[in-house]
Amino acid sequence: MYRRKLDDKVLSFGHAGILYENSFIMYDRETESLWVHVTGEAAHGPLKGKKLDFMPSTVTSWANWKKNYPLTQVLPGYRRGGFMGTYVGPFQSDILGLAVLVKLKAKLYPYGVLERQNLVNDEFNDAKVVVYYSPDDATGTAWRRELDGRVLTFEQSERKDAQGNVLLRDRETGSLWSWLRGEAVDGELKGRKLRQLLYNPILNDRFVAFYPGAPIFDTAN
Amino acid sequence: MLRKSATAWMVAAAVLTALAATAAAQPLGFQAVPRDAFPVFDDPKMLSAAEAEKQGVIFDRDVIIGVAHNGEAKAYPITIMGVHELGNDTIGGVPIAVSW
Numbered sequence: 338m339y340r341r342k343l344d345d346k347v348l349s350f351g352h353a354g355i356l357y358e359n360s361f362i363m364y365d366r367e368t369e370s371l372w373v374h375v376t377g378e379a380a381h382g383p384l385k386g387k388k389l390d391f392m393p394s395t396v397t398s399w400a401n402w403k404k405n406y407p408l409t410q411v412l413p414g415y416r417r418g419g420f421m422g423t424y425v426g427p428f429q430s431d432i433l434g435l436a437v438l439v440k441l442k443a444k445l446y447p448y449g450v451l452e453r454q455n456l457v458n459d460e461f462n463d464a465k466v467v468v469y470y471s472p473d474d475a476t477g478t479a480w481r482r483e484l485d486g487r488v489l490t491f492e493q494s495e496r497k498d499a500q501g502n503v504l505l506r507d508r509e510t511g512s513l514w515s516w517l518r519g520e521a522v523d524g525e526l527k528g529r530k531l532r533q534l535l536y537n538p539i540l541n542d543r544f545v546a547f548y549p550g551a552p553i554f555d556t557a558n
Numbered sequence: 559m560l561r562k563s564a565t566a567w568m569v570a571a572a573v574l575t576a577l578a579a580t581a582a583a584q585p586l587g588f589q590a591v592p593r594d595a596f597p598v599f600d601d602p603k604m605l606s607a608a609e610a611e612k613q614g615v616i617f618d619r620d621v622i623i624g625v626a627h628n629g630e631a632k633a634y635p636i637t638i639m640g641v642h643e644l645g646n647d648t649i650g651g652v653p654i655a656v657s658w
Contacts, residue, residue: 338625341646341653349646350655352596357587363644363655364593371586374657381585392654394625399633400618403607406631409624410604411616412645414638474619518626 339377339389375547391438393533395517398474404500405517434553435477436544438535439464443548447541447555448475454556456505458482458490461552466534467491468554469505469516477538480519480531482507498522599645604632623656625649634658 341348348365350372355362360374370382377389395402402409434447439462446457451470459466467482467489482489487509494506496513504522505514512524519531544551610616615635622633628650639645639658647654 338623338657339655341655347653348655349600350598350644351594352598352644354589354591354593354595355584355587356590361590361596361643362587363657373586389655392625392627392649392652394623396621396623396636398618399616399620399622399635402622402624402631402633403618406624406626406633407607409607409626409631409633411607411610411622412599412602412632412634412638413605413610413613413615414635414641415615 338392338394340392341389343384343387343389391535393535394537395476395478396538397476397517401471401474401476401517404502405515430472430475432540432542433475433538434541434544435468435470435479435536436539436548437466437468437479439466443544443551445539445541445544445548445551445553446470446477446479447553448472448477450555451477456491456493457554459554467505467531468536471503471516475538476517477536478516478519479534479536481534482531484526484529484531596643597641599642599647601647602645623658625654625656627652 346367348367350363350365353362353364353371357373363372364370365372368383370379370384373380377391379385379387430448430452434445437444437446442462444461446468448470452472455470455472457468459468465482465488466479468477468479470477482491489507489509491505491507494504494513496504498504502515502517505516507514510525512521512526514521519533521527521529605613605615621636623636623639624631624633630650632649634656636658643658645656647656
C-alpha cells in the first residue's frame, strides 16, 4: 500500500504488465515513470529515483477485521474462490512469517516461531517494537511500543472486549490494548494509539531472498 | 517436399525470435502481459459490511487487506485483488495505491 501523494502531486497508477524480479511494475499516468513494487521506488522515467511512502495495512480474516472495524467498507467484485479466498491453515504456517519494517530495515518473525510465543516485545534498528500473532486466522501486527518517550512492555491479559477480542496489557500503566487496532481501550492510556509499523505476511524463503542478512526472530529454546 | 517445409520452419523460427526480442524487451524486466491487462480500479464505490455479506462478496474466513486511517477503515478481499492486482483509492482523505 502506498501513499499516492508525492511532493506536491497526487499520482494515479496503472498496471504496466512488466514483470521485474518476480513482481509486477506499476506506471503512473502523470509521467509514465515505472515503479518497483517492493521498494516503492521509480526505476525509470521522469520520476526515477523518487520513492513513494508506504501506508501500513494488515492482512487478516474478514471476521477479525469486521469485529474491530464494524463501520469498515469493502471493495465490491466477484469472488474467485479457491485458494485465493481461503484463510491460512496450520499446514502453511511453516513457510510463512511476518516481515516487519522499521525505517526500511526488515526483520522476520516466522509464524512457526510465533506459534510458540505469540507476543514479542522486541527491539531492532533502534526501535522498540511489539509483535502480536493470532494463530486463529494467522494474523500478525506490529507496532512501535514507545509512547511519550516511555517504553511500554506488553503482556497478554485475561480480558476480552465486547466483541470477544483478546486484549493486551502494558505493564507500565496496566492499560488494556487492542492488538489489531494498536489502541488502548481502557485504563490510563485509553484512546491513545501506538505508531503502526509496516508489516506483511511473506514466504520465509522470499524474505531471505529480498533481505539477505536481515535478522530472523527465534525463541531462546 | 521435406526441404521446403524445413526452410519454412527456419524462417518462422527466425521471425518469432526477432519478434520476441523486440516485443519483450523493456527498460527493466520483461513484458509478461499486455499493459493494462489487469483492470485497475479507481475510486471504487465501496459496500458496507452488511451489503457485502448480503451480496456474497465476502465470508468470515476470507483473507482481506485492511487499512485504517483517520477514522476510516476499508477491506480489500484478496480474491478480488487477484482480479485487479492494483487500484487507486483514498483512506481518511489520503490517496493510496492498493496492490496485491
